[in-house]
Amino acid sequence: MALGKAQFGVSTFFAASHSNDKCGANGLPLTPNSIKIVGRFQHLKTLDHHHICKYLDCVRGRHERLMIVQEHYTNNLNLGWKTGKFQSEDNLVKLAFEVLQGLYYMNQHEVTHRNLSMDNILLDTEGKVKLSNFGMYYMTNGGAYVSFPVGQMCYMCPEVICSGPVQIDEETELPVLPPSGPKVDVWSLGCIALELISGMKLWEGVSNQQIARNVLVFLKPDCDVINSICTELKCVEKLQSLSPYLNDFIRKCLTVDPTHRPDPSELVHHEMFTVHKLKQVSPRNGYHLFTSKLRCKDLELPELTENDVELDNDHLSERNMEEVYYLWRLAGGDLEGVLKKAGMIKAKPPVTILPSLTLDNGEVLGQGRDQMELLDETVVLLSQDQLRQRLSDIDEKSYYKLLEDESTITEGLPSSPSNVDLNDTASLPLVIKEKDVEYQFHRVILYERLINGYPYKKAHIWKEARVDVPPLFRNLVWAALLEVEGDIQAQYDSIDKETPIGTDRQIAVDIPRCHQYHELLASPTAHAKFKRVLKAWVVSHPEYVYWQGLDSLCAPFLALNFNNEALAYACIKAFIPKYLHKFFLKDNSPVIQEYLAVFSHLIAFHEPELSNHMEGIGFIPDLYAIPWFLTMFAHVFPLNKIVHLWDTLLLGNSSFPLYIGVAILKQFHDRLLSFGFNECILLFSDMPVIDLQQCVKDAIQIFCNTPKSATYRQHAKQTPKKNETRPNVSYYSRDYNEKPSNELSMEPLTLDELRSEKCPRISAEDLLELGEFIGNANTRSPTKKRGNGKPLLLVIDVRGPDEFKRGMIPGSVNIPFQSAFSPEGDLVTCPAVTTLKQSKSLVKVVVGSRGRNASNFANELVRLDYTRVCTLHNGIDVLRHTGILSVPPPEI
Template sequence: MRPLKDAQLGAFTFFASALPHDVCGSNGLPLTPNSIKILGRFQILKTVTHPRLCQYVDISRGKHGMLLRRKVLQIAYEVLEGLEFMNKHGMVHRALSAHNVLMDCKGNVKLAKFGLYHMTDHGADVDFPIGYPSYLAPEVIAQGSFHPSDSSHDEAPLPSGPKTDVWSLGVLLFELCAGRRLLQNIDISERLKFILTLGCMDDIVTVLAEEHGCLDTIKVMTIICVYVFSRATPAELLGDPVFDGVSCLYTPFQKPVSLFSSSLRCAHLELPEDISDLCKDDDEDYLSERAIDEVYHLWCLAGGDLEKELTNKEIIQSKPPICTLPKLKDVAGEAYYPLLEDEQSSLPQSNSSNELSATVTLPLIIRERDTEYQLIRIILFDRLLKAYPYKKNLVWKEARVDIPPLVRGLAWAGLLGIEGDIQAKYESIDKDTPIPTDRQIEVDIPRCHQYDELLSSPQGHIKFRRVLKAWVVSHPDLVYWQGLDSLCAPFLYLNFNNEALAYACMSAFIPKYLYNFFLKDNSHVIQEYLTVFSQMIAFHDPELSNHLNEIGFIPDLYAIPWFLTMFTHVFPLHKIFHLWDTLLLGNSSFPFCIGVAILQQLRDRLLANGFNECILLFSDLPEIDIERCVRESITLFCWTPKSATYRQHAQPPKAACDNGFGKTATYYSSDYQDMPKTDLSREPLALCDLKAEVSPRISAEDLIDLCELSLAGPAKRTKAGKPKIIAVDIRSVEDFSRGHISGSINIPFSTAFGPDGELLQCPATGVLQNYRGRVIVVISHAIKSAFASHLVKVNFPRVCILDGGINKLKPTGLLTVPSPQI
């Protein structure tokens, strides 16, 4: 037994067995290294939390092996509590010994290394035996060592059960009562004989009781003789009357209620009358109140390297210097108790508040590595998510700043509006019965983000298969298309130990951004999407659009994998996380802006090359600056009228439109698809007609909104003082004088362009040149796209057409007639 003292973090190392070289599995792919298998199985151990178990925080696959963090009657009871909890999770310790029964500073037992047997597949993935011979049960010793590569064994022995740990506990308790010296110099066979006959040795029990003068000793020896070596289970032992005087001292452990469940969640949120009294004690160790996984995450951000610590100290178990976390000791106490209201906090500011304000303006990759900044963001999101969905709008607000990587999985779930008992729904789905899609899923999974150690592990493949199959089974009107596995990958990675949440997020994400993309016949949906994307290229970058159209490099050749997988097929996970942090704040049209932003990063190379070179360029996509891509996507989105990306095959309006992000976001507007339709809305357009138009259409209501025709205030203007939008009426002078949009300019079609499509010089076109770069809305009697096409040909950006023409506006009473000249 060893006390933990004030240590909060421990570690141990071991080597995984090496696999033979140049050997492939039945699928023709290289065998998965045992270290990857162990890494996958380890993940579930992070969720096994109990007062009697040392919590696992992380595992690192290093060059030199695996790294993990991590009154007698009362001891017996507490050890049994830990063992019983493990058994409920289908695990046994198998390595129970005096080395692995630790005690914290309060004297409470915590079992260490309890996951070693599980993560190594019952010892199959390592070359050393799991457990200490002095404590192993007779049947474990009898079966000897086993390794899958050992040809002397016909089959693997059955895994150890709970009674194996009970035997080890008995030996441990006997040593505590009798002293280790009694058994220390006895070899294994004689030791076993001694223990097996212990139940008949009443004299030993009597002598020990008299020596210790303690009734508890007699009780413990009774447990050893009657129950332990007769092989009762931990649950049976805990129910024995011998523990009646001990069990009343302990409160039964209850696992905290998860965020998404049918159970009620509550928290003590009462604040003192004087809020400034909350953090008066400057010596208070607020950091110690945070969860161990948070502290470990911050230590890693601060430069903590567990393998380096172990190497420097030349020991297996060490206590990494948590106290060296930079600046965290100077963080003001109020930072640990943020107010969850829109108003500014009245608490005194941290000494480093100015530095934090400056940090927000730094690149995202720097913010994610700033320890103090991440501490404050993690605490804030933790409070907001615990108040979800009540504080949903504040989650949206803070997510616009950034999302801490440690809480990204739950934050995404909040942004997607996940609620309810997701576990019960997931468990109700049949994920075992064979279906025709199984074969394709089996082929796709070993090729999906397999550079990642977690997703490439056998456990990762199993979870991949279950989540994908659950989605296919629960969406009978849709089918599995290649690419669905890539869509699943970010959600599975972030929720590796919560398949139900990964499934729920994926099920909410697809209808929002990929509505009907997974129909059996999705050609009409894809073609409409690509056509709108082509119009968006022309709208934002006409020069690039003209060049790509001239060489025949159309979006069909490169953009289908982009949008079918929302870029997860073309970018690694770490880039997808940053991209989707913003994508989830936007509506279904935001992916168009991402696609245009990617093209603009490649703009110079695309303009300088022909068709063949562009094909080669996209066969191996160059490095894309994701932060720049996100930043430019937001700018493009701001300049895109809502109705310009209207799609007939997009998700239909919801019964109750949730415009939460529209109310809280500064740069996102509500999804046009969700807005109630009126006589001024865009009309559905046949695909062939849509393809015939280079520029997008916008609705009459969009034009009215952008020109603020229904408001008393001035027209919307840019920082330069010019209107953001200019309406160009191409009707004849006579028709224009009978009624037109206030503020529009009249450029009759016949006077604007020459025979070769060049823009003629005249006062009206001179005015148009002054508004280059603003949104240009072409208005005519009917839909005439030729004028807009000519503008695009001469590289005018942001050109669109009024859907329905001037006739749409006549019933509104917004057309003006110029006063007669006197």
């Protein structure tokens, strides 16, 4: 929903603390109640209705403090009732109708207010009802996670008072009695209606204990509740003067027996509202991004009124409320600072707990209960002045970006009329860009338009994601990069996630250990979501089994899509076939071993010195790299780094994780060379601090310097030949794992063949593309070279001189394998070897006839620390029908 005239308000309270030595049924320390509240709060962020205030954020502070940010208005019913405006029956009926609509919407989403009062019924600038603070009862699990009662005693119905304080089951940590239902709010509404009619407050100045006694009197069979309350409010005559419809409405609200008391879904259809010709408002206009329905079907164009003219120059008010709050935080918004300034957070003395002593006369000496542990419903407004000042120089056209003009899509970035040059900002480190409010403003506006146009703007999303991904839209951008489409919610709902299966026990063991430093994922709510998403994937993929690591793969998607399990499931469903095809087979050893063998080849290709050292001490990839690739690094890096890594990973092909692995080793190159086996094991037992942005840059560079076919794997998901479904995407998003189409293509190799060779093989197709004969080989078109005019590769022919003279690759050098090395293992000096030594930066393709000579020669080059060494798959014979081979000129 748009910001409009709304403001942001923050309130704070403390969650109940556990004893330090208390553990749960599983023997682990109890989850702090504040984390449980954060987990349950996320559901409240999804609620959006015309008559409720939108929840925006729940921030966990120190000592179990929680800070709640919500849409807020300064006017409320408590301020307006004294004017007598709502003593008018028409106004009162309209107010009750709007309150009921808000309650009914909440009840549909399993939320009960239980805190309804005049203070929590806000009125917006148009006088419409906005229910506030309605999530306290839900987020605290019926009051189980706080040490204060939720709700005001004067508005509590008899059954709530009879139930007494919340009692917790120590084993399950859940309330013993079921939580209050929607009917408790109907009672509160009836009390508020009588207060408005009378112009007086119910039981004002009476203690809570006495209020409880007064309410419990209503349980007597002969008690007339309406008459008792009206007598207290001195409004018996006023009640009699009301219309029979309103009178009946109030009596139904104040029905003592909850089984006969209607709930909001029934009361909202009361005939009183029909008589006054009131109609329910429909849910907010909008659409779901992933659906099979027409997304534009229920959209309506806004109708401008005279009041809207004032908003013409306030373009920020037209933006989504979540976007504005996100920018407010970037602009220096500090919740704790605001609360401290308002006196809501006070520093305590160093000694906060003193012993209490009760004297014979009953006097208590020592520290009493900290009043800050009780609920203070004071709301502090969050000033938007600083944000508006930061955005004041932005051109108004930037608020309404048009996508039809290709110049708005990033080639660099659009120029800014402010003092900050966005093109300069785009080149800064990612952590800096994500904190720059103006840069994020432009990116958020652009991505919001692109995401709304998905899948039609798919190509543009790919292009922009190569620059960066704003955190606010990361979940949807990832889904777009994974090409998630269709009615994902219906697909997810159709999967049985409740019936017990064999992997339930292992899932239950893994979840409490998966990224539990993350406040959201540590909550019981997250654990339940984790289990459902993981079971959905296991059940819907019977050909696979649950392997440890699947939970780590799920964690980033669940953290980003916490309120959309279906999207989290759809993303992981698309992610695994692309990057982890067949990894979750019951017997996945051949798949993983092939993956590790190709990884070893890449290490030798780019870091031969490191490869020789690690092989010499026995530190093979099997000992450290399996958790990397099985979880796509989600097990070894924290989530705040994983999201940045996956921003690039999702743009790459199925082999791109291999290049990330090489980039990690490159970053520890010097340390690894100086370490022995034990030191290497210790280094990777707990992943050390790594410069992730440099790692990503290195991975891209390594990819661009590697022939595509060097990472061919037979167990990877094969794609149709030359299937370019995403126009204008980067080269490193293309995949070579294609079905062989001719003898020039790469073919599957056995695991023994892969292990016997230190270097990768490349296909004849790659040789033709990278060499001096790109295009139609028979025409021998001009050579393909780097931008500086230098060639891309050097072909080394290791056949004997006689064979070499009968047919050679143009530009290749001949170093016969039989006479290439001295007894000491060094290359024998000759013109061809001199050329080899001068070509350190080129890809060196070793070519020979069928046999082991080419691979053995390549292995020796790796031993001598030559970089970028590979062999031609199937040898030189595969080129005989291409017309490329030629006879070398006679020696003079």
